[in-house]
Amino acid sequence: MMAKRITRNIPQMTLLASPWEEYELLDSGNGLKLERFGRYRLIRPEAEAIWSPAWSESKWKTANARFVTSDELHGGHWEIMDELPKRWLVSYKGLKVWMQTGGSRQIGVFPEQSDHWDWIEEQIDRAKRPNKVLNLFGYTGLASLAAASAGAHVTHVDASRKVVEWAKENQMASGLAEKPIRWLVDDALKFVHREARRKSFYDGIILDPPKFGRGPKGEVWEFYKLIPELLDACKSILTPQPLFVVMTAYAVKASSVTLHQAVAEMMFAHRGRVTSGELVLREKSAGRFLSTAIYARWSAKFKS
Ligand SMILES: C[S@@+](CC[C@H](N)C(=O)[O-])C[C@H]1O[C@@H](n2cnc3c(N)ncnc32)[C@H](O)[C@@H]1O
Structure with a gap:
């Protein structure tokens, strides 16, 4: 059984952020x-x-x-x-x-994730059926807005009330007020366990777990300690024919090969493909690529 699980190929793909005018x-x-x-x-x-x-x-x-x-x-x-x-x-x-600009170096967006937003929209478009998307550690909501604008019913979870309010303002500013997005202030791991008990299922899952974090009631999030439990719990809330999973990580010692295998393992029961690699930005000045994060994403293989 284990032998079957061994991934023979790990296609690595460096994702250059989609161009932004602004x-x-x-x-x-x-x-x-x-x-x-x-x-x-x-x-x-x-x-x-x-x-x-x-x-x-x-x-x-x-x-x-x-x-x-x-x-x-x-x-x-x-x-x-x-x-x-x-x-x-x-x-x-x-x-x-x-x-x-506030108390941290983060100012409301991770621009290197723009390829993910386009890709999430593509996965939802090509499904051509109603679908539910869960965005965990969703921050100011760009991935949630991309999914909602493509037609998904979105649940956005973040521990910070301030950040969730900010995400709602982004929804208004983007003219997406009518789109079905549930904005929740909650601990990501607890929420997923609760959804599993309620048998509430999702077609797509987006995860952007930080290295360390705290839930709204002081719940401690530690990437290395809790990511296996979180991915396992996420597996149990997937619909029988899920569309996609995308996980991004910053400032962790893990490599994209590690993320690749964790996502491949999570999606073992479903027909699809995993790619992984680094998210990079390209400088205007000298054209150098700046590596910012690692990612792994799985997308469904539809029967043709
Ligand atoms: C900014 S995003 C992740 C960005 C990027 N992965 C990084 O580490 O810089 C992290 C988000 O996770 C949220 N967060 C931290 N711990 C959490 C938890 N236990 N449950 C839900 N959200 C959490 C934070 O409020 C924050 O908005």
């Missing part, structure tokens, strides 16, 4: 990245930028703000260098997301 990775280097979100330029820490910047210091000084790190545990703060509104809207195709 986002650009301008340059990177010295552990930093310079990005443009709409009209505003921001400098943020980026551990993978182990090279020298291609642009001159004077070009980097045109940034509107930069995130200054204090230490890994305590984060840091934003230093405003030029005019910057409290928040501003940025579009990705028809989707709109509010950007804002």
Whole structure:
């Protein structure tokens, strides 16, 4: 039985973020990245930028703000260098997301995930049937909005009330108010176990688990400790003919090969295909690819 489970091929595919009009990775280097979100330029820490910047210091000084790190545990703060509104809207195709600088380096979107949003829409489109999608650790909701705009009934789960309110504002800004999205403040793992008990099933699951996190009641999320339990629980809430699963991870020691095998194992009973690899952004300055995250995604093979 085990022999059958061994994956003989691990097709790795580097995913270059789909082009954005309103986002650009301008340059990177010295552990930093310079990005443009709409009209505003921001400098943020980026551990993978182990090279020298291609642009001159004077070009980097045109940034509107930069995130200054204090230490890994305590984060840091934003230093405003030029005019910057409290928040501003940025579009990705028809989707709109509010950007804002706050207590963390994250400002409301992970632009390197744009290929996932397109891919999620494709999976829903090609199914040509009503379907339910679950987005766990959903943050400000871009993946939920992509799924809903393609016609799915979406359940979005995040532990942070503030982030869920933000996601709802993105729904309004994107003109998707009428789309069926359940916005839930909950612990991802507890929620999935509860759905399994209620026999509530999903055709597509999106997971973006952080390395560490806390549920709304202080539940501790630890990637390495809990990912096997979470994937197992997710397996039990799939419909008999699921459409897709996509998992992304940042700042973990695991490789995309590890994610690949975990997702392959989870989807063993279903006909489909797993791909995995890194999510990358391409600099405008020197064309270098900046690796940001690892992913694995499974999509159904339909009978022809
Ligand atoms: C920003 S996303 C993930 C992004 C990316 N994977 C990373 O690690 O930077 C992480 C989201 O997970 C949420 N989160 C953390 N722990 C959680 C938990 N136990 N249950 C549900 N959501 C959680 C956070 O509120 C946050 O919005």
